[in-house]
Amino acid sequence: MQHRNRSARIAVLGSPAPRSRPVGSSSRSSTAVKRRIVAGVLVLLSLVMITIYFREPAGGGLHGVQGAGATVLRPFEVGANRVASPFRDAYGWFAGLIHAKSENAELRAKLDRLRAQYIQSSTALAENEDLKRQLHYQQLPAFPGDFDPVNAEVVGRPPSEFDQQVTIAAGSTSGIRLDDAVVTADGLVGKVSAVTGHQAQVTLLTDPNLSVSALDFDTNAVGIVSHGEGSGTLTLDRVKKSAVVREGDSIVTQGWKLRGIASIYPKNIPIGYVSGATNSELELYWNVQISPSVHFDSLHSVIVLVPKRRP
């Protein structure tokens, strides 16, 4: 068994004699100073970048450098997406298979309903076109006829829950400008919030800073769609209590124009359907939850609506 000489240790620790300076302490302190300088400089540089980036306009120097950097990174992002694509597809295939059976019966019933609606709608559409021609009816740019679609791959997603944005592989060289509406075949995705030569940032409809004027397609109730409480959900706000909102109603973009100012979103782009609507006595407006048509978590490609004629 090993014994330690405790009394000797106490005697040494308790003695008033000054301890000798450890060998190499000056080199250690100089290393510590260097270490702190490196960290301090990098923190300062980050703060300077945030300040400049935040204060300069969208076409500023730092934005330009970022755009050039994004262009350099684009091939790597596209490459990584291509490599991941088969795995992603395989996962999607298996995930789809689980719900396929129940979905099949549901879709067959839906198809029968929609066939009947299609026949009625086709007749109404033909009548509508005819009447518009006769009345020389003036209207806002309509979707999709008055837009050039730019199909773009999603190449980047933010690595945090703070930003509801994606980066796409098309930019100003494809005609994309700030605030252009972005859709998929399912419905509205969001709008372009930053553009570089070959890339653009799209802010999703689920972003807290984005709102869209919308319409209940079935009852014409008007409101504003914004992000919901849960992840990937939306709400329809500011719907007057006098309006009618029912569960299952389709919500589409309103596409308004007022004294020369027009909505950036064309009319009648699907946003989602009403998944819940409550009308409390204490509140001024309807409380409407929307299930989005677009699956924001699995966006792989989008369509940017580039107007054929810009104001």
Added chain:
Amino acid sequence: MTTFNLLEPAKVAALVFVAAILQVTIFSEIDILGGYPDVVLLTLVAIALLRGSVYGAAAGFFAGLLVDTATLATLGLTSLLLTIAGYWIGRYGETTGRDRGHAPFVSVAVATVLVQFGALILHYLLGDTVSARRVLLEALPPKVALNLLLTLPVYALTRRLLGLGAAPETATEVRLLG
């Protein structure tokens, strides 16, 4: 006279670059229970623990710059958070966490929480509308869990790629010298 080995920073830069590209293209899409793993932070933790605070800070700055550039986000924001995280983890590795088997796990858990809190504060300061409930209550717990699940493979891979071989025997008790 000590010679500066250029291969080491090059390896670290390559690692960070790959992690950042994978994060913005693949890992940010893997949504499990409302959160997704952060391989950039995991790689940074591994680099900082294995290579110290200077490498940690520099790797954090570079990683943040890449992520902000690739996603066209506010330049410098992620750099600031990851520089501080890298430096702090590096210091922990150089002092208390040296040769401790649990150091990567402790670092990842604490860094994930602090970076998330830091990001929330910075976004508030910049005037962004962010939901603290979504970020802290819904996304953070699954994120911490996913990051902890991936800690070991990412740490082992980083260790191997940096050419450090097998992990040294971890200290199990405090030894008194003298």
